[in-house]
Amino acid sequence: MPLYKTIVLNSSTKILVWEITESYQELFEAVVLNENSLNRLNGMKSEIHQRAFLSVRKLFKEVGYTDFDLYYDEFGKPHLNDGKHISITHSHQFSAIILSDEVVGIDIELQREKIIRIADKFAETEFSFLNPEEKTEYIRKLTVIWGSKEAVFKIRNEKGISFKDHIKVNVFEMSNKHTKTELHFDGIIRDFNICFEEFGSYDKNGLEQNFTLVYALE
Ligand SMILES: CC(C)(COP(=O)(O)OP(=O)(O)OC[C@H]1O[C@@H](n2cnc3c(N)ncnc32)[C@H](O)[C@@H]1OP(=O)(O)O)[C@@H](O)C(=O)NCCC(=O)NCCS
DSSP states (O other): OOEEEEEEEETTEEEEEEEOOSOHHHHHHHOOOOHHHHHHHHHOSOHHHHHHHHHHHHHHHHTTOOGGGEEEOTTSOEEETTSOEEEEEEETTEEEEEEESSOEEEEEEEOOTTHHHHHHHHOSGGGGGOOTTSHHHHHHHHHHHHHHHHHHHHHOOOTTOOHHHHEEEOOOOGGGOEEEEEEEETTEEEEEEEEEEEEEEEOTTSOEEEEEEEEEEO
16 A cells, blocks of 8 residues: 555645555565665564565655665664654554654554553553543543653653653543643753544454554644
């Protein structure tokens, strides 16, 4: 499948989502890779990870970039040579990039019941507006909270940031599709706008799965 979704947020900010249905070979033949990426690809243990990595290069192509326009810093954060900001995510059969003149972060998460068990590891103030008794909505909201924190972390991946203690997601309704998040770190409070949306797909066994796409702008 080619491009699954494009979201144009404003004149400089764009999100592209790929649904990975191609084989490893098909993807590999469709992109060019620099030496660093070839080494990374060869070192990946799972084919799902390899296909996700390659599908991101297909997304680059959609916006006129190649792998040669990108480099990673020592923390693994991707940067574009032309100075535009980029963030990358992949989860199961989806991958996505966000491109902008502003600093941005993106995350895709599969909605899973398992998130309930680990909620107290990444959430705290957010429990004031969550209702565990409404199980489906609880899972959906926890997934937004987790994705928001990952997206903010991708913008400011400073050593010592704790999802639970330093990143706070404001109250939101699923229907609003946006919220705000504060990062309290090093004596400074930074504000982020968060947008999210959900979409469904089927796994290789035909089971329905729901995903949450979250992106953050500082
Ligand atoms: C780095 C991290 C944000 C990646 O997120 P993830 O959900 O595992 O994986 P995703 O697919 O969404 O994102 C992977 C992409 O993030 C990007 N990335 C990796 N490190 C990054 C960093 N330090 N800063 C920004 N982006 C980064 C890369 O582009 C990577 O994909 P690529 O290497 O194929 O290009 C995550 O592993 C992490 O370290 N999170 C913080 C851990 C934490 O504090 N957890 C709290 C537990 S309670």
